[in-house]
Amino acid sequence: MQPTHDAIVLGAGAAGLFCAATAGQGGARALVLDHADTPGKKILISGGGRCNFTNIHTAPERYLSDNPHFARSALSRYTAQDFLALVERYGIGWHEKTLGQLFCNSSARDILGMLLAECRAGGVDLRCGHAITAVNYSDGLFRVETAQVAFAAPRLVIATGGPSIPKMGATGFAYDLARRFGLKVVQPRPALVPLTLAGEDALFRELSGVSAPVVASAGKARFREAALFTHKGLSGPAILQVSSYWRHGESIGIDFLPDKAPGWLLSAKRDRPRTQLRRVLNETLPERLALRLDELLGVAGELGSASDKSLRSAEQRLSDWRFTPNGSEGFAKAEVTAGGISTAELSSKTMEARKVPGLHAIGEAVDVTGWLGGYNFQWAWASGWAAAQAITAANL
Known part of the structure; x- marks a missing residue:
């Protein structure tokens, strides 16, 4: 079979569309295939429908990977400022929400529309509703078969993402394909996902709907954002962030009063001895949360009648309240997937497989996972751009 294109990109998401558009504008004949009926479905639901398309604080240390340095090359060559x-x-109108997060003023459709316009400018052959039935490699060509037709190209890009949000059609196809070509896969797991509580921690489920600004921690990772109690456990930006670092069986910590200086409770005892702990807590925290913490701390009566030891203990617990989740809400609620195609198998410059010339992997399919807040979109743009440069160079 003769080549039908210079590159075949599997997946019409953020990384796949951007890669194909960039390669196409560089002179390559690029094809994008996707089993979904329309492109960019995850883009449209991102950021509450307004697409948190990048983060101005993007840096390699804000990504998780078995190789923490892998993302450095691509991120430095295609930056948030470039996008x-x-x-x-x-x-497209945009605004910075918090912590460097950039959103569309109007709708995520603006970003998808831009990507599709870029694809048209690059003459990209975009075909949705094409379920892939077979992928083979021989004589320097990748042959991709769908129910409708077969295609062939010397370059193949895996951009089908991970299994997060399966209701949008997400699957583990990228990993299956990578393994077929002999590439290792780091065990995928849900990331940026709500955590579930059981046992004594389940008492906090009664606070469903209550949120508070906290510092959440998992291991050495610490994030200062809001935590939200749910009917299943814990969510909110702070919890989603630490969920990427959390492992089953481990605990996470929450500092409910991160702005309090050490010794603040003893100072309250000295300055307001007739005040009760729950009243002090309620000055900073939502009432229902303050009451629950007060009940569990067991500091009865007025502060003046409490021992210094009990107050020091309460202060310590409030600064590092330990929760041991019994799990997460899984891929169904995970914003992204951690793990994926091992970076040890890929060139950090071209995203090309070392063992299989012409095979690239980009975006969420790769073992590179960003923080919450536009970091994963920036990885999609940067990794897609890197692969596109290699595709373009191969055609020169």
């Missing part, structure tokens, strides 16, 4: 310049060139 923002593209957004502005299309006249």
Whole structure:
């Protein structure tokens, strides 16, 4: 079979569309295949429908991977400022929400529309509703068969993401394909996902709907954002962040009063001895949360009648309240997937497999997972751009 294209990109998500558009504008004949009926479904639901398309604080240390240095090359060569310049060139209004997170003023459809316009500018052959039935490699060509037709190209890009949010059609296809080509896969797991509580911790489920600004920690990772109690356990930005670092059987910590200086409770006892602990807590925390913490701390009566030891103990516990989740809400609620195609198998410059010339893997399919807040989109843009440069160079 003769080549039908210069590169076949599997997956019409953020990474796949951007890679194909960039390669196409560089002169390559690029094809994008996706089993879904329309492109960019995950893009449209991201950021509450407004697409948190990048983060101005993007840096390699804000990504998880078995190789923490792998993302450095791609992120340094295609930056958040580069993508923002593209957004502005299309006249898309944007704003910074918090912590460097950039959102569309209007709708995520603006970003998808921009990507599709970029694909048209690059002459990309975009075909949705094409379920892949077979992928083979021989004589320097990748042959991809669908129910409708077969295609062939010297370059194949795996951009089908991970299994997070399966209701959107997400699967582990990328990993199955990688293994077929002899590439190792780091065990995938849900990331940026709510955590579930059981046992004594389940008492906090009664606070469903209550949120508070906290510092959440898992191991050495610490995030200062809001935590939200749910009917299943814990969620909110702070919890989603630490969930990527959490492992089953481990505990996480929450500092409910991160702005309090050491010794604050003894100072309260000295300054307001007739005040009760729950009243002090309620000055900073939501009432229902303050009452629950007060009950569990067991500091009865007025502060003046409590021992210094009991108050020091309460202060310590409030600064590092330990929860041991019994699990997470899984891939169904995970915003992204941690793990994936091992970076040890790929070139950090071209995203090309070392063992299989012409095979690339980008985006969420790879063992690179960013923090919450636009970091994973920036990895999609940067890794897609890196692969596109290699595809373009191969055609020169």
